[in-house]
Amino acid sequence: MQQKTLGLIHTSATLVPMFQQLVSEYLPQVKVFNIVDDSLIKNTIACGELTPSTARRVVNYVGSAEAAGADFILVTCSSIGAAVEAAADLTNVPVLRVDQPMADQAVRTGKRIGVIATLSTTLGPTSDLVKRRAAVAGKEIELQAVLCEGAFDALMSGDGAKHDDMVGKALRELSTKVDVIVLAQASMARVADALAPEDKKVPILASPGIAVQHIASLLKQA
Template identity: 35%
Template sequence: MPRIACLHTIASNVAVFDAALQETGLTGLTLHHHVRADLLTAAEREGRLTPAIAAETAALLRDLAAEADAVLLTCSTLGPAAEDAASDAAVPVLRVDAALAAEAVRQGGRVVVLCAVETTVEPTRRLFEAAARATGAEIAVEVVPRAWEAFKAGDADRYRALVARAADAARAGGAAQVALAQASMAGAAGLLPPESRPLTSPTVGLAAAIAASRAG
């Protein structure tokens, strides 16, 4: 039975990815969750993903790879560490937003990528701009004002409402596609009509990890 190890920096993302697995409809595999909130806390304190934090994250991902068929890093701020770990890990190591970026830029046009926390902006921008080179999509990365404050205060309803409002505004402003960069933002999509919902990372990222584990 394929085993997918998920490295989270937010404890609530455990439930998000368990729900995403149900949404995929795929069976015959198990998710094993590991939460390291201290890694994101350190990046927020430093204002960015430092080489030391990236190295610690990459080492942890390699350790998880030793006992899994694929590893999925679910924190966008730490995303580049997955690329470092993937170069010499025993199994596929993926960042959850890589599949999101590929899907978001697939049809070109203006793509607005929403983040909740500032430390996610630059890793996200680099990822989406790299994906956009293949399709000519125009990338705009924006932070949703006050959203992360609401999340850290435990006000999940306000967090989702602020993200949904920003996604709706991006559509109204002419975006061909809107993507929610952080897995924790996924619940906001359900607050909008199906025809205008933004793309979210948990389901597509998890599906990519499952496919990678089976391909190996």
């Protein structure tokens, strides 16, 4: 059987080692290459939304990944998810936005779903995705979206402790009101991992591991 190739498209270089570790754990037989452009997320944050020009660049990167030989393409940033879905329609290999398998798992897990983010540009697209995946599954849900204002700025200015403290507090509070929590950003996963067992009243889902395991199951079926 020919070795498969996974193309990863990131908007932050910090995500490369995280996904490298997940791929070596769940997809040891798969070749991987990375495309990184942090201007995609910087432009999206500066504009407050995903603009058509940034979306076009995302589509171009997906096309480049296909041309480079990817059998499967994963885009690891939730803020540009709408462009990923547009790219999927133009590409001859499977293209996945990182948060879709997580959204599907949340819909299967409970009716009251909490979505938490440190960026409004991520909170909107992830909340929208959860609603649409619930509709696909034919399930009624109640969505509660929470924005940790200031946490992302703290992280960007090098104050990781302040970011983690703010996100942790928001997670503890939200867990008393919902059946399952969705982390809209991969950067928040370490905070959920560090919570005390008594603070994890409900499942807290992070997209990277769920997405890579989903690809592993798809490749097995293929």
